[in-house]
Amino acid sequence: MRKTPRQHRSRAMVQDLVEAAAITIAEEGLEAATAARIAARAGVSVGSLYQYFERKEDLYAAVLAQIAGELKAVVGRQLGSLSPKGIHDFVSDLLHDVWTLLEAHDGRYMHISRYWAQLDSATVMNELEAQMHTALAVYLMQNPPTQPIQDLQAKIYVLINSVLFTTVRYISDPAPHVSREQVIETFAAMSAQLVGEQRVGRPAGEGTSR
Template sequence: MRKQPRQARSRLMVDSLIDATALTIAEHGLASATTARIAETAGISIGSLYQYFDSKEQLYAALLDRIVAELMAVVDRRSAALARQPLHEWVRGLLDEVWDYLEADQGLHLKVLRNWSQLDFMRGIDALEQKLLGVLSLHALQQAAVAGRADLPARIYILINSVLFTLVRYISQPSPLVSREALVRAFGEMVERELGG
């Protein structure tokens, strides 16, 4: 980002540009999400856009940072419930809330993330992986039946990455082979089987 927004008006401008980036990618595709089109969608001049962002790649990165921050907030909100419910229910609840976020605003974020392979989304995957590793490791250590397993860190790593990368692949497919509900249920059962205690 070229210029850090300090005033409320500047922060609104940056937010507007990030919103416009999401809308432009969702409506026109990543290849057509140019700075000119993003500025047009935001209703500002290209010069105003360049006061804050040097390139479309910086806009894409800011959008992905926002999406990842919002997904991390979902994990944080759901983490408080982990001690009060069975693990498979927690996993299902978490994935349902993630799905609700992705499908909000007529699937805006879902449409953006369908371009994940062309965006630098791996940084976001890494952040989500670390967050989930912390949450599930703490939970597993509190379960006597699984806490002593020498391979526990490897199991948690495999589970988390199985979920993350399967979801990314699922999102990328126009017509997935399984329903969302079946996928969420299977993930809940898989994590419960491995870490439920």
């Protein structure tokens, strides 16, 4: 960001620009998300846009940061309910909540995610990886495995990155022969197997947290 907005009006304008960028990418595609088009959608001049964003790519980064913040909040909320539900249901509920978030606002984030490979998403993925790692670490502290897990750090690394990158890939280009529920259940089962969890079904009438 070129300069930090300090007044309420300037902060609101920056938020309007980020929102306009997100909508433009989602509805018209990444190539159509020019500075002029984003500024017009936000109802400001291009000059006002360039007061706060040096390039359109900086606006794209702000959109990704907003998505990352909301995704991290989803992980945080689920982390608060981790202990009583076990790792299988934690992962299942988390991935359902992620999809719910991505489908909100007429699927805006879902559409943006389809351009993940063209956006500078490394920072976002690293932040999400770190939070998922924290969640699994908390689980293992609260629920120590009865038997030592060989190569635990490597397995956690592979599991988390499999979840992140497969989810992005599935959103970008869904496999016609694989359902979303199958993807979610596979990762939930992998997580339970990793920590040696013997899954117990949810109490009658209890669903996911979404």
